[in-house]
Amino acid sequence: MSTGQIQFAEQDGMFVLKFLGDVRLTLCATLDYTIEKIFSALKFRAIIIDLTETSCIDSTSLGLLAKLSILSREKIGLLPTIVSDSEDISRLLLSMGFDQVFNLINGPAPCIDCADLPEQDVSEAEVKAKVLEAHKILMGLNANNRAAFSDLVHALEH
Template sequence: MSCGTIKFAEQDGTFVLKFIGEVRLTLCSALDATIQRMFNSSNFSSIVIDLTEAQSIDSTTLGLMAKLSILSRQKIGLLPTVVTTHPDITRLLNSMGFEQVFNIIDQPMTCPECLEDLPSQDQSEEVVKAKVLEAHRILMDLNESNREAFRDLVSALERN
């Protein structure tokens, strides 16, 4: 059994976790603490989980990955990206339904300079409506002029 490790990096609000080897329960306390640190960061903007060197991932780790996705959607409204090039790992993620809570890609990142924009998010009409409503409520809270300008729109969104 090979020992697993999780590497971590952050640059300009993008957090990268790289799982290497057999990632198991023994690494989960450190992973959970890192997840909390990421979401407490004031400049948090995205997450990439690189699984290109992972040999196996246990269910506890998968549960923490799902937690990470839920928190990401709550904090910034975006799904994290998972990079996997191993068919067994990809099959595991799909069997857990992770394609619904992560953007799963199969192209490894070769260097930080080669990063591209994250894939766009396919969101339901209800989710989009909630985001629009939230954004306009925030605008309304900024000043009285905005409150007047957006009152009718917010009222209409709240009724529907």
Template sequence: MMTTGRIQFAESEGTFVLKFIGDVRLTLCAALDAYIERIFSALDFRAIVIDLTETQAIDSTSLGLLAKLSLLSQKKVGFLPTLVSDNEDMNRLLLSMGFDQVFNMLPTCLEPTAPLQDLPPQQLSEELVRDKVLEAHRILMGLNDSNREAFCDLVNALESGC
């Protein structure tokens, strides 16, 4: 049985940790996007760790926002975030999306020194949700040709307002 998804976070000494738990879907994307903005406004930024060890499922919009996080990290501070997953099915998905090109991928990581807290929920209008979905999928399409082909119809439909 799938556990309703949630995203937890912790910050300690310039390291930002995001832990995805259960079935992570579009409904969590506004909170995730807001937290991404918070990470890059920090002055003592040192590392980002995304822990997917308790993730049962993740949708493409959430994956697109993770790719956005990595691309911003490379652009703003010049390094790849670390993505942790010990699940073979999840790793296959991540590799098929090209995440090995934009993350340091590891099977385990140290527990965060700060306690994890749930990201606060964020409400977005239907139009803003559509914009976030569109942005996330455009980012995924930019990672590799397979993604471009897989998400082309969705992006075209969202752009035309279908």
């Protein structure tokens, strides 16, 4: 089981996702559900992903964040913002090409009270499908990601 968690808040049209601890694929259904919830809202003016309390984030979670950015650009023309104050996390984001699909900010996150997201009960097949989708999205960001994740994607497809 994951030692991480994801929190969520909405205030005056600003949606905040706060990742805490070690965020892994066990939270992918929760994250994907929340992404759908954000885009079902009628009005919003900003999406902020707060990684200031994130110790580790896996590629599945990163792929779903890339999905969030792609949907945001397609549906409303908005580039979401990721806030990180960790050199390691920031370096990871840059290596994945996130500077192309997010506004990256190094510093403190906005002060908004977040509540824990409820975990989603999904089957192993649903988790596998989300992992596959997340990695395909990452592969689409740049050639380095394509090389890094092609074997995993091939294995999941077969």
